[in-house]
Amino acid sequence: MEPERGLPPARPEHNIAMWGPPGSGKTTFLAALHIALNRRQDGWKVVGANGPSTDALIRLTGSLATQGHFPAATRGIERYRWYLVGAAERAKRFALRRRPPQDVRIGLDLLDPSGELFDQEHSGYAGVHGELVDNLVNSRGIVFLFDPVREFEDGDAFDYLHGVLSQLANRMLESPEFADGMLPHHVAVCITKFDEIRVMETAEKLRLVTVDPDDPLGFPKVEEEDARDLFRALCGVSATGNAELVHNTLIQYFRPERVRFFVTSAVGFYVDPRVGRFDRDDYQNLLPEAESSKAVRVRGTIHPINVVEPLLWLGRSLAAAHRAAPAARAAGTGR
Amino acid sequence: MIEPDEVRKAAAAAIADLSGERPLLVADLAAEGLVRWDLHRDAADTPRGRSRPVIPWDELATDDALLRAVRTPRPTGLLLVNTFPEGARGAAALDALRAAHPHAVAVSSDVRLGELLRDVIAHTPLTRWYDLVTLNPTPEGRLGLGTRQLFPVGARRGDSNPLAVDVEVADEHGTVLAVVASGKERRYSLVKKDAVRLAPGRYTLDAELRGPGRVRFRLPDADAAVVPDEREWEALVASVPDRMPPRVTAAHLVVAVEQGDGDERDADRLARAEQVVASAADDLRDRLRVSVLTYGPHAFERRAPDEPVAVRIWEGGAARALEALDAAAHSDPPPRGYPRAAALECALTEVARRLGPPGRDVRTAVLALGARPPFPPRVHPSEILPCPARNDWARALGTLRTYPGIAFGAIHDRPEEADDVWRQLGRDAPAPLAAVDARRLAASLGLAPAAAQRLPFPIGTP
Numbered sequence: 134m135e136p137e138r139g140l141p142p143a144r145p146e147h148n149i150a151m152w153g154p155p156g157s158g159k160t161t162f163l164a165a166l167h168i169a170l171n172r173r174q175d176g177w178k179v180v181g182a183n184g185p186s187t188d189a190l191i192r193l194t195g196s197l198a199t200q201g202h203f204p205a206a207t208r209g210i211e212r213y214r215w216y217l218v219g220a221a222e223r224a225k226r227f228a229l230r231r232r233p234p235q236d237v238r239i240g241l242d243l244l245d246p247s248g249e250l251f252d253q254e255h256s257g258y259a260g261v262h263g264e265l266v267d268n269l270v271n272s273r274g275i276v277f278l279f280d281p282v283r284e285f286e287d288g289d290a291f292d293y294l295h296g297v298l299s300q301l302a303n304r305m306l307e308s309p310e311f312a313d314g315m316l317p318h319h320v321a322v323c324i325t326k327f328d329e330i331r332v333m334e335t336a337e338k339l340r341l342v343t344v345d346p347d348d349p350l351g352f353p354k355v356e357e358e359d360a361r362d363l364f365r366a367l368c369g370v371s372a373t374g375n376a377e378l379v380h381n382t383l384i385q386y387f388r389p390e391r392v393r394f395f396v397t398s399a400v401g402f403y404v405d406p407r408v409g410r411f412d413r414d415d416y417q418n419l420l421p422e423a424e425s426s427k428a429v430r431v432r433g434t435i436h437p438i439n440v441v442e443p444l445l446w447l448g449r450s451l452a453a454a455h456r457a458a459p460a461a462r463a464a465g466t467g468r
Numbered sequence: 469m470i471e472p473d474e475v476r477k478a479a480a481a482a483i484a485d486l487s488g489e490r491p492l493l494v495a496d497l498a499a500e501g502l503v504r505w506d507l508h509r510d511a512a513d514t515p516r517g518r519s520r521p522v523i524p525w526d527e528l529a530t531d532d533a534l535l536r537a538v539r540t541p542r543p544t545g546l547l548l549v550n551t552f553p554e555g556a557r558g559a560a561a562l563d564a565l566r567a568a569h570p571h572a573v574a575v576s577s578d579v580r581l582g583e584l585l586r587d588v589i590a591h592t593p594l595t596r597w598y599d600l601v602t603l604n605p606t607p608e609g610r611l612g613l614g615t616r617q618l619f620p621v622g623a624r625r626g627d628s629n630p631l632a633v634d635v636e637v638a639d640e641h642g643t644v645l646a647v648v649a650s651g652k653e654r655r656y657s658l659v660k661k662d663a664v665r666l667a668p669g670r671y672t673l674d675a676e677l678r679g680p681g682r683v684r685f686r687l688p689d690a691d692a693a694v695v696p697d698e699r700e701w702e703a704l705v706a707s708v709p710d711r712m713p714p715r716v717t718a719a720h721l722v723v724a725v726e727q728g729d730g731d732e733r734d735a736d737r738l739a740r741a742e743q744v745v746a747s748a749a750d751d752l753r754d755r756l757r758v759s760v761l762t763y764g765p766h767a768f769e770r771r772a773p774d775e776p777v778a779v780r781i782w783e784g785g786a787a788r789a790l791e792a793l794d795a796a797a798h799s800d801p802p803p804r805g806y807p808r809a810a811a812l813e814c815a816l817t818e819v820a821r822r823l824g825p826p827g828r829d830v831r832t833a834v835l836a837l838g839a840r841p842p843f844p845p846r847v848h849p850s851e852i853l854p855c856p857a858r859n860d861w862a863r864a865l866g867t868l869r870t871y872p873g874i875a876f877g878a879i880h881d882r883p884e885e886a887d888d889v890w891r892q893l894g895r896d897a898p899a900p901l902a903a904v905d906a907r908r909l910a911a912s913l914g915l916a917p918a919a920a921q922r923l924p925f926p927i928g929t930p
Contacts, residue, residue: 329851330847330848330849330851334849413846413847414845414846414847414854414858415846415847415853415854416847417847417851417853420768420769420806420853421806421807421808422807423807424807424808432768432853433770
């Protein structure tokens, strides 16, 4: 990775690692993040921490937003580092001492090995795992991408999750943060591809779909408190049947209050520009490239769903945890 | 020597006496020798005759040889004609034969006996009723052989009888015009049969009697040649179906051809459509109306024009429809568009919208050629995007099904992979693109009766 320029490094406790099986849409998620932040207009932005990461951000975002093309499958290993930068919080009204405003900055690491490398059990795989586990050790927030369509067809999420988590636990065995046998991370489990029929219909069958009356597009959504139920239901139709173990594994390693589920979509639902609102009869936002190919491109405008929210939740959670840590440490010292 | 008219009278009398039991032998004592003519009546009571090779006078030098030349195995009428009166040998032979057969009629005249006999036979009045073989449907729809009277007993050469006949689609040889003869006992014998290729419909059939066994047919309101029919009578009768097939007097064939799969596949489909149209036109001629639509996939790209259906011709003649198909084959290929479906739902909706009230006895057939599924009207588990116009193939097909007597056909690239809509479209006439029997497919669509339903004879019209 190139030396970081322009921005000082984020504190490790504010680092978030992107994690998910190959092909689960990590780079697409980040390309959509840029677009989602742009649509929110609330001061948050994503910034490359180095030249290649900035170039990748420009390339991925332009390809997805302008040409409707998804990022090509990763070849070899790609390492990106971005910052999610938010507006500075106002100083407290009665603060005794004025301090210069400081941006809120969350580091976002993405280690993206190609699928082939993960298929090699002992060569590149081990190396990739090592680097990935380093990433996770140095983070306190994890975005775990769960692709239910891929899980329905391949069913390999558990294999991937289980191996990495075992190594992560092993590496953190000596850490005081692992004292209660639980990893210290906050995990945002992102159920991707909400815009696809099988996911949407599963949510509808479970009566988990709601519509925010204030949403000008009228998009359906699954509230955070219902997302876990959808996750379990989608795990139930895994190709291997192992996906049910994914949920249990997450609960086994992470504190339940630090795991949150989000139902997401990088491209969102299709919105007919003549109508301007979600249409239950016509919401697919992907176009196949060829009759017998799995390749797709984006059909209409991109309206990412729940792409920013997991990161902001992680950011806020990590900040809260960081604030609480000195007090905890102090309490520990006084004992 | 007597006049030729006397010979004619003698010949006419002798031929009038012909019967199945009593044939006639005519001995022509000519310049070069004796020519023997054997005449008889066939099963239809038509006088038939043939001459045998001439026996030179040198071989008839003795009376015994002369008598042997006119000997017959059974009782026979005998007419002796010396056609070379100037010759001594002929006169001597005539005397000798007359002496041996005192009841024989003997005449001398310089005539061409063969021509005279043919002429006499042609002018012989009918001794049987002559009828045209028809098919008579019962009120229940069953079919049986019947007859229409052409000429009564006693009718002569030159008599004519125009009659109206209804013709249905026959096989490739055409409709058979068969004449049968019958006597008092109403047992029919085949006199002759011709064939003529006609489009289904009603025609005036002019029958002119040219003599016993000779009936000439003309169809003044049809440009069609009447030719002798060489088929076996038994096979023709056996080909008559038990029941009257649905009446097809006119038809409207709607052809919807999928395009957008590349030049070769597109061209194959258009070529198959041409074959079916041409085949249907063979049978129905100008009673066939044809509509041609081509359709491709919808375009979902931003700002891309979405016009997947082109109506190339609507209810035009077959010739113009074939031109339209040819023009489609030579036009620019349609945009590739969405790869996994084609706007079959829009094509069917357009057909349902355009079809007017059904005409009486007009068969309507919809033939689709393609392979891709239609676009669903809304989000569908197939993940094919919905039709932008929200057209619903099932609804369009349901509307078309209410059309009286409509038939559906489908020529699919790979019938084993056909989905529900293609199976429904192929209800009456399914076929694979690689092997289409256009004639059979047209018949299955009711545009021409199937082989088992073809009617070889005219319908008996009162």
